[in-house]
Amino acid sequence: MTLQFNDETFRGDYSYFNTEHAIKRLPFPFDRDEYVYSVNIEAHPGGPKGSPFEFRFDVDEHYVSEMKDRAITLDDDPLRCQSLPHMELAGWDLLEIIMVSKAEDYTDLFTLHRDGNRWHWINRPLGIEQRFTFLDPTTLPCGPMEYITRQTQGDFALLHERDGNLWMDAGMVTSQADWSLDFDIGMNFFEWHAPVPKAKQMGVFDKALKFLLAMQQGQSYRRLNWTMTVNPRLDTSPENYHKWGPEKRTITPENVGRKQHLRIELQSFWRLPRSNAIAFPIRCYLACLEDICTQPKWGRRLHRVLRDIDPTLAEYKGFAVNQDMIVNYLSQFDDGAPTSPGIFPDA
Amino acid sequence: MSKQMMLEVTEVEPLTPLVTRFRFEHPEKAPLPIFSGGAHVVVEMPDGEMLRRNAYSLISDPNDASGYEIAVRREETGRGGSRYMHSEVTPGTRMRISVPTNLFALDPRARKHVLIAGGIGITPFLSHLRQLDLLQQPFELHYAARSRDEAAGLKLLPKSARIHVQISDEGNRMDLGEILTDQPIGTHVYVCGPEGLISAVLDAAARHGWPKGALHSEAFASPPPGKPFTVTLAKSGRTIEVSASQSLLEALEAAKVEIDWSCRGGACGRCETKVAACDGQIEHNDHWLSRDERAEQKKIMPCMSRFTGAALVLDL
Ligand code: FES
Numbered sequence: 072m073t074l075q076f077n078d079e080t081f082r083g084d085y086s087y088f089n090t091e092h093a094i095k096r097l098p099f100p101f102d103r104d105e106y107v108y109s110v111n112i113e114a115h116p117g118g119p120k121g122s123p124f125e126f127r128f129d130v131d132e133h134y135v136s137e138m139k140d141r142a143i144t145l146d147d148d149p150l151r152c153q154s155l156p157h158m159e160l161a162g163w164d165l166l167e168i169i170m171v172s173k174a175e176d177y178t179d180l181f182t183l184h185r186d187g188n189r190w191h192w193i194n195r196p197l198g199i200e201q202r203f204t205f206l207d208p209t210t211l212p213c214g215p216m217e218y219i220t221r222q223t224q225g226d227f228a229l230l231h232e233r234d235g236n237l238w239m240d241a242g243m244v245t246s247q248a249d250w251s252l253d254f255d256i257g258m259n260f261f262e263w264h265a266p267v268p269k270a271k272q273m274g275v276f277d278k279a280l281k282f283l284l285a286m287q288q289g290q291s292y293r294r295l296n297w298t299m300t301v302n303p304r305l306d307t308s309p310e311n312y313h314k315w316g317p318e319k320r321t322i323t324p325e326n327v328g329r330k331q332h333l334r335i336e337l338q339s340f341w342r343l344p345r346s347n348a349i350a351f352p353i354r355c356y357l358a359c360l361e362d363i364c365t366q367p368k369w370g371r372r373l374h375r376v377l378r379d380i381d382p383t384l385a386e387y388k389g390f391a392v393n394q395d396m397i398v399n400y401l402s403q404f405d406d407g408a409p410t411s412p413g414i415f416p417d418a
Numbered sequence: 419m420s421k422q423m424m425l426e427v428t429e430v431e432p433l434t435p436l437v438t439r440f441r442f443e444h445p446e447k448a449p450l451p452i453f454s455g456g457a458h459v460v461v462e463m464p465d466g467e468m469l470r471r472n473a474y475s476l477i478s479d480p481n482d483a484s485g486y487e488i489a490v491r492r493e494e495t496g497r498g499g500s501r502y503m504h505s506e507v508t509p510g511t512r513m514r515i516s517v518p519t520n521l522f523a524l525d526p527r528a529r530k531h532v533l534i535a536g537g538i539g540i541t542p543f544l545s546h547l548r549q550l551d552l553l554q555q556p557f558e559l560h561y562a563a564r565s566r567d568e569a570a571g572l573k574l575l576p577k578s579a580r581i582h583v584q585i586s587d588e589g590n591r592m593d594l595g596e597i598l599t600d601q602p603i604g605t606h607v608y609v610c611g612p613e614g615l616i617s618a619v620l621d622a623a624a625r626h627g628w629p630k631g632a633l634h635s636e637a638f639a640s641p642p643p644g645k646p647f648t649v650t651l652a653k654s655g656r657t658i659e660v661s662a663s664q665s666l667l668e669a670l671e672a673a674k675v676e677i678d679w680s681c682r683g684g685a686c687g688r689c690e691t692k693v694a695a696c697d698g699q700i701e702h703n704d705h706w707l708s709r710d711e712r713a714e715q716k717k718i719m720p721c722m723s724r725f726t727g728a729a730l731v732l733d734l
Contacts (some may be wrong), residue, residue, distance in 0.1 A: 157526035206552075233525055234631055285680055286689050289421050289451055289517045299457070345480065347454040347523040 073179055076135040076196060082143075087303035093132050093257045094186040094362045095166040098123045099414045100295040100335050104375040106384070110363065112282065115293035115339050119415070122338060123294070128223060128392040129354060130180065134194050137224050137246075137305065140266065144306050145221075149254045151308075152217050154229070154241035161229045162216030163206055164343035165350050169219050194222055214243055225354035228252075231281075233251075236260055237283060237349060246305035254309070283349060293415075296336040299390035299397075303332055303357045310355065322393045327400045329362040331371070331393065360400060366416035370404030422462070423450070425486070427511045430613040433489060437538065437570035438504055439477070442486045442515055449483035453518035455549030456542045456636075460682060461516040463502045465726035468664070468672060472499040472640055473682050475541035476518060477574060479548045486515065489570050491538040496565070497643045497663040521685050522610065522636040524549060529604030531557040537564065542636060543610065547576070547702055560628025562592040562615070575650060608642065610636040640683065641665035642703060644724045650731045651675065652694040666720035675734060677720060684722035691732055693718050698727010 079087045104174075117123025145151055154162060165379040166258055170192055174183035184191040188205040199222065203210035211218045220227050220243035229241035236259040244252035255262075260280050285294070300307055301318045324331055364370035378388075378398045382413070385391040411417060429441035437500045442703075444450060453476060454490030454700070477485035522542050524531060531550060533543045540561055550557045558580045563569035565587040575581055577650040584590040598607070598619075609619040616635045616669065617681070623633050643663050648655045660669040667689055670677050680688040693700070696715045704719035711717055 155527075160526065231526075232523070281687060283687055286681065287517055287519045288453070289423065344452050344518075345454055346522045346526070347457075 074130065074132060074134075074196075077132045079133070079136045081136070081140045081303055081305045085302050085304070087133075087136075089358055090132060090360050091365075094358060094365055095416060096122055096131075097335050097356055097358055097363075098295055098335055099363075099366075099369055099416070100297040101335075101376050102412065102414045104372050104410055106376045106380055108384070111160065112279075112292045112294045112340075113120075115291050122415075123354075123356070126176040127291070127339075128169055128225075128352070129337070130173070130177055130196075130224065134224055138197060138222060140242075140305050141221060141245045145363065148310065149417050151245050152220070152243045153252060153256050154214055155257065157231055158231065158241035158346075159217070161207065161231070161343055161346035161350070162214055162346035164345050164348065165227065165229065166215040166219040167205070168224055168341060168343070168350070171375060173223075197222055198297075207227075222260050225352045227352070228351040229343075230260075230349040230351055232284060232347065232349065235284070237280065237351065244308075247308055247353070283340060286340060286342045288344045288350065291339060291341045293337060293339040296338060298334045298336075298388045300334045300357065301330055302331045303359070305357075319389075319392055322396055324399065326397055327393070327396050328364070329359050330388075331397055331400075332359050333358045333363055334390060360397070364401070364404045367404070368410050368417045369371075371406070371408065372410050374398065374401035374405040421513045421517045423517070424512055425450075425515050426512065426564070427507055427509055429487075430507065430509055431704075432441065432676050433570040433573045434567045437489055437491045438697050439487060439489050439501065439570075439574075440507065441478075442488075442513070443484065445512065447484075448459070450486060451517055452483050453480045453545075455480050455524055456522035457518035457520040457545065457547035457623045457731050458522075458681070459518055460516040460680075461488070461497060461503075463506075465498060465506075467504050468668065469666065470497070470499045470502065470686075471682055472503075475545070477541050477544035480545050481548070481552065486518075486546065489538070491568070491570070493640075495643065497641060497665065497668075499640065507586050510606075517627060519680055519686075522634065523636065524608070525606045525632075527604075528555070528606035528632070530602055530606070530607070531555060531603060532605055532607045532609065533557060533559040534592070534594075534597065534609040534611075534615070534616035535559065535561045536609075537562075537569065538570065539609075539615070540569075540575075540638075541610075543608070544571065544574055548609070554661055560584070560597055562586065562611075568589075585717055594619060595626070598622055599631070606632045606634065608634045608636075608703030636685070641667075641722050642647050642724075644701065645726060647730070648723045649725070650729065651734045652731050653734060660724070665722065666718070666724065670720060670734075677734075679721055682721045684719050687719075689721045691720055691734065692716065693730065694733040695716055695729065695731040696725075696727070697729045700725050700730070 081087055116127050123129040167392055170183045173181040180195050182193040190203055190205050192201045226244045228239050230237040231240045238259050239255050242252045304315050307315050339352050339353040343350055363373055385394050425442040426445045427440055428443045431439045433439050457476045458473045460471050460473050468545055474485055474488035477489050490500050490503045492504045535543050560582050562584045582590045609616050646662050647660050648657055658669055658673045660666050678688045680686040687706045693716050700715050701724045702712045703722040706719055717718055
């Protein structure tokens with residue numbers, strides 16, 4: 072099936088929508104009826120055909136509009152894309168891995184011809200055709216990381232490994248869940264994770280860091296994370312809190328089903344071959360409560376998860392002010408029946 | 419455990435009477451994953467009853483996907499891995515090789531790279547040199563070896579005014595003080611070779627006021643042989659004998675006990691194992707555990723470390 076791309080917006084009139092097909096393939100982040108913070112890492116890619124886990128870099132119906140939204144955000148604030156000088160080789164690594172993967176996984180959308188270092192890239196959905204010399208930045212309109220991440224859904228952080236730690240030394244961040252590249256750039260793993268409540272006491276980060284440092288090329292991994300956002304807005308950055316923060320107050324019992332979105336992050340981890348850096352793509356999927364509740368299993372489960380969640384986490388995930396309204400809305404979809412294990416909807 | 423490939427040995431070339439170069443290629447000539455300077459692979463050797471796995475630095479061009487090359491020094495007193503490579507492996511031999519892993523990468527922030535190698539410790543620098551060439555970053559290399567027999571690098575190093583060789587049998591010694599003074603700010607130092615050289619470099623650097631973050635070292639470690647010993651597994655109650663020429667990790671693997679590993683040289687931390695009880699002395703040969711952790715004797719790195727004493731019980 073060739074993909075149809077939605078014409079939609081992530082700001083202003085928020086015309087973003089999910090087709091039924093997109094809803095069914097959402098990476099729903101809860102595999103049971105409760106939520107506990109965990110590292111929950113598994114090998115990536117790999118998953119049912121058609122799921123967002125099938126390919127290395129998932130391309131879906133929101134691709135073209137998401138890339139337009141990224142361009143708007145970058146026009147307003149070029150610092151959303153930064154790369155310290157020593158990260159250029161990692162940028163080429165990322166460009167290579169994405170171009171090669173997309174051309175292999177989506178033959179109808181992307182094509183890559185390589186003749187030694189002379190490369191020819193065709194991106195049909197965005198109408199881009201580029202001939203360039205691999206590893207020669209003067210042959211691209213911008214740096215390699217910026218070039219490829221303007222054509223790839225999700226935020227990206229490139230982590231440099233040194234002194235037994237990981238440092239966020241480059242990134243493209245326009246759809247972040249309330250964190251700031253400009254603030255975090257140059258920080259190490261523990262510094263940029265500092266705000267996550269509970270996890271520190273649990274020693275989760277020591278384990279996660281150890282795991283990441285031991286990661287080898289050719290073995291990539293993923294985990295799911297989630298938060299809640301009012302309106303389908305990609306750019307929920309601290310810099311723009313004044314634009315989206317007040318929207319939390321627009322939720323009413325009548326509109327909560329359409330306005331309140333579950334924001335799912337599909338994070339993946341890649342050891343890059345040439346630079347030995349680690350790439351950390353964070354892909355965002357948005358679905359309003361109404362969308363979620365079209366799948367009875369998800370409606371029941373989300374109700375139980377959000378009803379019983381630890382209050383500090385409700386605060387951290389940004390929905391404590393609306394928790395009652397959300398749980399009330401969801402309760403109509405929970406008949407108390409048991410749910411099946413795993414994240415996928417019942418057929 | 420790492421992802422592996424079955425590759426074919428295509429070249430075996432003695433570089434010196436002690437050191438041999440091996441080249442591996444894919445049997446169907448498929449491209450191999452490219453890598454970064456300083457990376458190593460783990461080579462699997464089915465040595466009789468035993469499966470040995472040794473880590474070797476890649477010495478070929480990181481950007482060349484057509485094959486991987488390593489240089490192996492024959493260690494008469496070692497556990498037997500290097501003897502196996504020298505006596506059993508010929509062109510056409512197929513061997514299982516892990517994907518490259520890097521525990522000794524160049525720091526790309528450096529303004530200049532000073533590389534210091536001792537003996538067979540030259541190997542990771544051979545791929546570093548190619549990467550430096552590609553990135554066009556300034557460097558100098560100082561290479562000390564006891565004798566020309568040991569100095570495998572001589573055949574593989576390009577001629578360059580930035581490469582300095584000292585053969586101690588010929589009365590030449592490396593002057594660390596001189597190397598470490600008058601380097602531009604932002605220089606990073608990398609040292610690989612025997613324990614003694616590494617500590618000499620790190621000490622001299624400390625005396626000359628070098629910042630810790632600018633010093634990088636890779637001990638050229640393969641597990642040392644030692645006296646046989648016995649370990650007990652707490653969960654199953656099994657006892658396992660570790661022979662003189664086996665590492666604890668190899669003995670556990672031979673007994674089909676699953677242990678995670680990556681470097682097999684005491685550097686990556688993957689094989690860390692909890693000790694349930696210890697009546698005796700753990701010989702910590704790794705570079706992973708801190709001084710305090712060693713003293714506590716509550717953890718052991720089975721890839722490198724051994725034990726002498728009455729009883730060692732592992733939490734496995
Ligand atoms: S395997 Fe790396 S420390 Fe033991």
